Amino acid sequence: MSSKLTLVVAAVTALLSCFLATSAVLIGSAAGGAALDYQAATACPDAYGPVFSRAGLRADQAPAVLDAVRRQAAAHGFPQPVASMYSGVLFPVDFGPAAARKVVLGYRDGGLDQVRRLQDGGRPGLWVGDDLTRFSPVRPGDPVDVQGVALPAVAGVYHALSVPPPRWWCSQQNNATVYLYANDPLNTIVFASDEATFRQTAGTLGLPTLANFYVSFYLDPPRTPAQAREYLDRSRALIAAVDADLRQQGLTDPVAMQTPFARSVEIAEQAQSNVLVSILPLAAISVLVGCGGVATVALQWYQRRRPQVRLLAARGASPPALGGLAVAELGLPVVLGGIAGIVLARFGLPLYAPPGTIAVGWQAAAFGIALGVLLVALVLLGAVVALRAHREFQVGTRPGRGLSRxxxxxxxxxxxxxxxxxxxxxxxxxxxxxxxxxxxxxxxxxxxxxxxxxxxxxxxxxxxxxxxxxxxxxxxxxxxxxxxxxxxxxxxxxxxxxxxxxxxxxxxxxxxxxxxxxxxxxxxxxxxxxxxxxVGATSRVDTETKVGLGQTPLPEAVRDTSTVTGRTTGTGSVVLVVDPATFAGAAYLGPLRERITELLPRLNQPAGGGLPALRIGHAPTALPGLPPAVPIADLPWFPLLGNSPGYVVSRTALTPAQLAAIPQWTVLSRTPLDQLSAALSAADLVQVNRTSQEGAxxxxxxxxxxxxxxxxxxxxxxxxxxxxxxxxxxxxxxxxxxxxxxxxxxxxxxxxxxxxxxxxxxxxxxxxxxxxxxxxxxxxxxxxxxxxxxxxxxxxxxxxxxxxxxxxxxxxxxxxxxxxxxxxxxxxxxxxxxxxxxxxx
Known part of the structure; x- marks a missing residue:
């Protein structure tokens, strides 16, 4: 304790060395976990395990496939599988007093628990969506028949799923939702309340095949690549068992058996490997520099203790013993500093590491490497002092050392x-x-x-x-x-x-x-x-022409944060029609915000000989079906256009006929996509090609x-x-x-x-x-x-x-x-x- 500064320097040097060694491994592992979290968030929640699917499966083969999957799933530690079955379009189907409607008969295990029930008759039967009841007075208990053949009665009414559906329905989006491209209210999804009702209805209708058959599992999202790999191995084992079971029953390849999350696991493992491989050279260099700091501390200790070391050497102490003396004096600060570095690296993860879960094995590896660095520091501390003592008291000072330095x-x-x-x-x-x-x-x-x-x-x-x-x-x-x-x-x-x-x-x-x-x-x-x-904004949705022409206003909930734009092509150049009054407030303008905000009002001002326009990335060309463009400025890129050649014009400068000729209208909004989609759905507006900035x-x-x-x-x-x-x-x-x-x-x-x-x-x-x-x-x-x-x-x-x-x-x-x-x-x-x-x- 006679030189507190040396103790502090030794402790801090060990702390930083062990911190860097630990943090390098933890960052690599956390990167794998964060990459897997990202992949899991973009995948459907029932895609983490195996998937058994088939389009056009024979109806009489479905029970055998389901029984095999359920039997083998229990033997391999999987939860109860979730089966989905859908028929083709049936026409006509009569619902009591309502006219015949086009319907798709569907069933999904637990599906009715994942929708909003509006009317519940409390008995088995068929559930119809409110997209049908808005046009026909269908209620629970109403009879249902197809060309005089009686089907199970209406059991309830549910709130029809819109696009995008809730995440639980992600994999069933193409089957469980109705796309109203042409404002056709006749298509609807009728769900059977249970599997027996579905089979009874399908048998009554004499359906030879199922338009879509899908079996999957809802597993907890994997948090680490090791856990995801374990899911993948068990999924492949289950697939092999189901395949063998079906072959014993004489069914050869009745369904496709896949592991859709396999590619995501490979990408997460590659991300983890990339980060580790990238930082390992720097980590090794930093640890070597830390070891150099330990050697410097040892030399500083030797210089400060030289009279005592010389006296001990004269009394017969060997160089290893003198090195042990250095370890005895500085070992405790070095050990405490190293342990503090490990603890700081582990509990300081939120401050510097990716937001991913770190597997226990990787944590143990990180701590083991850090303890190895700490052991090397202690050995190096004693070895440097021992070597210095050996050279000074046993070998003697060699000439030329000053010259070499x-x-x-x-x-x-x-x-x-x-x-x-x-x-x-x-x-x-x-x-x-x-x-x-x-x-x-x-x-x-x-x-x-x-x-x-x-x-x-x-x-x-x-x-x-x-x-x-x-x-x-x-x-x-x-x-x-x-x-x-x-x-x-x-x-x-x-x-x-x-x-x-x-x-x-x-x-x-x-x-x-x-x-x-x-x-x-x-x-x-x-x-x-x-x-x-x-994307052009936080969220983007293509909509129908009547919205673009202003005949139908945007819903009140998104009106102040949205703008409507039109696009037309024809000569290799895209023409983007914007509303200068609302575009800047809704679109993403990025680094060009001030420049675009300044130029937009000028699009409304008359230009001699043509149509005032902003030119994006190309030489002058003719506009399809519009007057010649008179560029008021050139921009390197523009929202929604990127750097593609095109022009931006104001809708106020176009005639009603020219506006009506625009084939595509798009809503750009600062509102998140789910809220924008919900508002458009509530207003019964067509919405396709939905895109958000997060998923673009x-x-x-x-x-x-x-x-x-x-x-x-x-x-x-x-x-x-x-x-x-x-x-x-x-x-x-x-x-x-x-x-x-x-x-x-x-x-x-x-x-x-x-x-x-x-x-x-x-x-x-x-x-x-x-x-x-x-x-x-x-x-x-x-x-x-x-x-x-x-x-x-x-x-x-x-x-x-x-x-x-x-x-x-x-x-x-x-x-x-x-x-x-x-x-x-x-x-x-x-x-x-x-x-x-x-x-x-």
Missing amino acids: RVLALLPWELVTAGLAVLGWSRLADYGASSRLGTPLPQINPLALTYPVFVVLTAGLVAARVVWLLLRASHRVRWWSKPPLQLAIRRLAGARAPVTGVLVIGVLAIGTLAAGSGIAQGQRAALDTKSGIL LDALPFYVVEWTFSFVTVLGGVLGVVAVLALLVAVEVRRRQNALAGALVLRMGMRVRTLFGSHLIELGLLAGLAAVAGVACGLAVAGLAVPRFDPVRWLAPRSALPDQILFVLAVAGAGLAVVLLAGWLAVRSVRTARTAELLRG
């Missing part, structure tokens, strides 16, 4: 790191090519991910080299007319090695943090911008890059802590020297405020240079790398680095706080020192 210092290491950065950049050039070929995830090259770090490291080494040369020549500076500045320069020159070391770590920390956070934010911004422009693009490739660079951001944060500690340690190590020099200049008449300013100049120059070089290099690297990491390069606009003003201000504020703290520590040692004791020492 000078040679190593003069070697241009920045050229090596620059070469590695160029190699990484060459691997980065084709990063997003695979996404254009239909591959869900870009192929990862680990060298491509090291490019930003090596560029920043090169900048730090170059800055350190320049500062080293300037400090060597600083003895020629004669600025005694400004004592605070002259003293600051002399203090920097007197500690060239610590200064350059802190500078390199500071530049690497800030640059890595800037590059990692910038690239991660760039991916998130690119996903938001590209999907918003592709496969977001997983963007997320994988973001998750990968989350570790780079963590690495930058850790290096930032190291840089701050290194600066504070450098000030604390020179405490006696600063106290003596400061006491003397105070006795010579300098004020404490001036001395404090001198220390601020010294530390501010160092921190400012590190901040400027790190921010400039990191943001430049991120700006160059963000477009390269874009997995959807075919869609405009090109990915770009988002605004980083807040990051720059945060770095400036943190740097100022650290400089003030370090300056206060330096002046505090001066004010509390006793000059006589310093001189006596």
